[in-house]
Amino acid sequence: MPTLKGTFSYIKNFLKDRNVAAVAPSSRFLVRRVCKWIDFDRPAVIVEYGPGNGVFSEYIWERMHPESTLLLIESNSDFVKMLTQRAGDDPRVIVEEGRAEDVVDILRAHGLDGADYIVSGIPFSFLDEDARHALLARTRDVLSEEGKFLVYQNYNHLEEPLREHFSAVTKEYEPRNIPPTMFAYEAVK
Numbered sequence: 001m002p003t004l005k006g007t008f009s010y011i012k013n014f015l016k017d018r019n020v021a022a023v024a025p026s027s028r029f030l031v032r033r034v035c036k037w038i039d040f041d042r043p044a045v046i047v048e049y050g051p052g053n054g055v056f057s058e059y060i061w062e063r064m065h066p067e068s069t070l071l072l073i074e075s076n077s078d079f080v081k082m083l084t085q086r087a088g089d090d091p092r093v094i095v096e097e098g099r100a101e102d103v104v105d106i107l108r109a110h111g112l113d114g115a116d117y118i119v120s121g122i123p124f125s126f127l128d129e130d131a132r133h134a135l136l137a138r139t140r141d142v143l144s145e146e147g148k149f150l151v152y153q154n155y156n157h158l159e160e161p162l163r164e165h166f167s168a169v170t171k172e173y174e175p176r177n178i179p180p181t182m183f184a185y186e187a188v189k
């Protein structure tokens with residue numbers, strides 16, 4: 001279950017910033033369901049869109065290969081401060097205040113030319129249709145040939161757009177979460 005402190009930070013930021021779009025961090029069940037699609041035994045560039053207070057980020061950086069890089073792109077400055085503190089001086093973790101839509105420039109600014117995995121919890125339903133398709137196309141383009149987009153969303157509204165942009169999509173439902181309406185997708189380039 002989410003910690004009280006973690007949930008409090010969500011409620012506080014949810015009230016100030018509609019893009020936070022959640023009153024609690026994702027559950028450990030959802031985190032495990034999504035991250036099982038990552039091969040932690042090999043070096044990889046892993047990008048996370050919308051890490052919030054870092055429930056996915058921590059799970060990933062505790063398990064990732066020593067030569068992997070984790071780039072966290074978060075638009076909310078309170079969460080950016082929390083993530084920066086938690087990442088400490090681990091040189092493998094980069095925290096960037098910005099928007100997922102700018103992933104290409106952000107990768108380039110850090111000397112990276114692509115990603116092997118992109119994990120995303122940003123609310124795609126808040127984007128209009130053109131912006132949603134543009135972000136999915138950009139995400140696919142920055143992935144390596146074997147790359148995967150791992151995304152979780154409230155309700156199943158993203159399945160069709162994902163199938164338009166990716167060659168194979170696996171969908172799973174995770175009820176043990178607040179809210180209990182989460183779908184997880186593994187979208188292969």
Ligand SMILES: C[S@@+](CC[C@H](N)C(=O)[O-])C[C@H]1O[C@@H](n2cnc3c(N)ncnc32)[C@H](O)[C@@H]1O
Pocket residue numbers: 019020021022024025026049050051052053054055056073074075076079098099100101121122123
């Ligand atoms: C539903 S919360 C998920 C947070 C966390 N990943 C989790 O699972 O608990 C969405 C997060 O995405 C961030 N966000 C929303 N739109 C974004 C965007 N376009 N680019 C980067 N971050 C964004 C919000 O500030 C928030 O932290």
